[in-house]
Amino acid sequence: MPFTFSHPAIVLPLEEKWNKYFNFTALILGSMSPDFEYFIRFKAMATIGHGLIGFFLYNLPLCFILAYLFHRIIKKPLIAHGPKPIDSWYYNTALKPWRINSLAQVLVFSYSAIIGMITHVFWDSFTHKGGKFVILFEGLRKI
Numbered sequence: 001m002p003f004t005f006s007h008p009a010i011v012l013p014l015e016e017k018w019n020k021y022f023n024f025t026a027l028i029l030g031s032m033s034p035d036f037e038y039f040i041r042f043k044a045m046a047t048i049g050h051g052l053i054g055f056f057l058y059n060l061p062l063c064f065i066l067a068y069l070f071h072r073i074i075k076k077p078l079i080a081h082g083p084k085p086i087d088s089w090y091y092n093t094a095l096k097p098w099r100i101n102s103l104a105q106v107l108v109f110s111y112s113a114i115i116g117m118i119t120h121v122f123w124d125s126f127t128h129k130g131g132k133f134v135i136l137f138e139g140l141r142k143i
Contacts, residue, residue, distance in 0.1 A: 030116020
C-alpha cells in the first residue's frame with residue numbers, strides 16, 4: 001500500500017465479529033508497524049520491518065509502546081476534541097481503561113499484532129513493484 005494509514009482497512013472487519021479473540025489496538029498498530037521504520041529513519045528504506053525477524057524484534061515491541069502511549073496519553077484528548085457528534089459517540093471508549101495485566105492478554109496482543117503485520121505484507125504484495133502478486137499478475141504492473 002502506498003499509504004501507511006490505509007493498511008488497517010483489512011483488519012477492521014475483525015473487530016466487529018471476532019473482537020473477543022483479538023486485541024483491536026494491536027491489529028491496527030500491527031497492520032501499520034512494518035512501515036514505522038520509514039518514519040523513524042526519515043526515509044523510505046526498509047531493512048528489518050517487513051521481515052519475520054523484524055516482526056518480533058522491532059515491530060512487536062514498538063506496538064506495545066505505541067499502544068501504551070495511545071491509551072494513556074492520546075485517546076482521551078483525541079476523542080474529547082473530535083468533531084460533534086463523534087466525540088459523544090466515543091465518550092465511553094475514552095473512559096474505558098486499557099490494560100494488559102495477564103499472560104493471556106500479552107499473548108492475545110502479540111498474536112493480534114503479528115496478524116496485523118502479516119496483513120500489511122500481504123497488502124504490499126499487491127501494490128509494491130517487487131510484490132509477489134504484482135510479479136504474478138501482469139495487470140497489477142500496469143497500475
